[in-house]
Amino acid sequence: MSVSRQYLCKLALLAAFLLDGSLSMAHADTVITFGAYHFPPIADVDHNKQPRGLLGDLIPALEAAHDDLDIRIFHTSPKRRYLDFEAGLYDVILFESADWGWATRAASISEPILVEEEVYVALDKPGRGQSFFDDIASRSIIAMSGYHYGFADRETDPEELQKRFKIEFSDNHNRSLQLIKADRPSVAEITIINRSFLHNHWSQKNGTGPSLLISEKPDQRYVLRIVARKDSPLTAAQVFGLLRPLIADGSYAELVSKWGLQLPDNLAGQRAAVSGRPE
Known part of the structure; x- marks a missing residue:
């Protein structure tokens, strides 16, 4: 093979390699x-x-x-x-x-x-109205661990929160709502839930179960x-x-x-x- 043909072959191989590489990169x-x-x-x-x-x-x-x-x-x-x-x-x-x-x-x-926004949720009982949410710090609270809440100035340290509030922590919203519906005020009177979760919760439950009192004013938006x-x-x-x-x-x-x-x-x-x- 002549030098010129060897050179052309090498160029062709190089071009094919570069073309294949560019196509691979394009589809990577x-x-x-x-x-x-x-x-x-x-x-x-x-x-x-x-x-x-x-x-x-x-x-x-x-x-x-x-x-x-x-x-x-x-x-x-x-x-x-x-x-x-x-x-x-x-x-x-x-x-x-x-x-x-x-x-x-x-x-x-x-x-x-x-x-999105989060609202306060309590059990709907006779005599309770929106004023029930006026003083959150006086209520027993069940909250999600690691979440940032408006009422707590977005503090997430559990020890700091327990110094300021009567608060316990949950790892999912369903458990929080179950504690509220159980009507155990010493454990949980209020929880904080995003509106979209409540929307889907009611859709799944078809309106069954204890009635809930929802705050008109959000905890945070x-x-x-x-x-x-x-x-x-x-x-x-x-x-x-x-x-x-x-x-x-x-x-x-x-x-x-x-x-x-x-x-x-x-x-x-x-x-x-x-x-x-x-x-």
């Missing part, structure tokens, strides 16, 4: 791990480590909209989520408020993707965002960008509505602009 999956903890119906993980709620619906919708996206789930807890985040055990967590300890961490935070580690494969803004096709075609709004949740103003406005009609 972006693998990203989402953290999730018990926060129904917004996010949760079942006993098979599969996501449920809004997050469970959203992940396949995102993967369907982006065929190069591979989303994994890491199950954490409300208390442990910060340590797991900083340890790099997951890259991104959706549906978090910047006020829940994220603003001071090495993370990127997106614009709002969801709004929160704006939820995407939080990503500084060395995550995607920034929070880039993950938000993955949502845009679902926002544009209205499918994200449908998922949010399905779980009794609300779009933030910035997304409701975008949806109105796309649909051509006011919200």
Whole structure:
């Protein structure tokens, strides 16, 4: 073989390698791990480590909209989520408020993707009205461990909370409601539950069981965002960008509505602009 033919063969092999490599890169999956903890119906993980709620619906919708996206789930807890985040055990967590300890961490935070609020819940008994919620500190409280509450100034340290309130901790909302319905005032007179959970709870129970007294004034209203580690494969803004096709075609709004949740103003406005009609 002549030198020129050898050279041309090498060029051809190199070109084929580079072309194949570029095609592989173009079709390589972006693998990203989402953290999730018990926060129904917004996010949760079942006993098979599969996501449920809004997050469970959203992940396949995102993967369907982006065929190069591979989303994994890491199950954490409300208390442990910060340590797991900083340890790099997951890259991104959706549906978090910047006020829940994220603003001071090495993370990127997106614009709002969801709004929700929590209310006080007690057993509806004769003589009780909205004034029952006037002095929360005088009531026995059952609360979720690791959650940030408005009445407690978002303090999460259990020892500090027990110094200030008559408070016990639960690991799920159903248990909290069971304690309220058991009518044991020395244990639990009030719990704090997000409205969407109550909406889904009533739908499942078909209105059966003891009546509940719900506060008209929320404990807190929160704006939820995407939080990503500084060395995550995607920034929070880039993950938000993955949502845009679902926002544009209205499918994200449908998922949010399905779980009794609300779009933030910035997304409701975008949806109105796309649909051509006011919200």
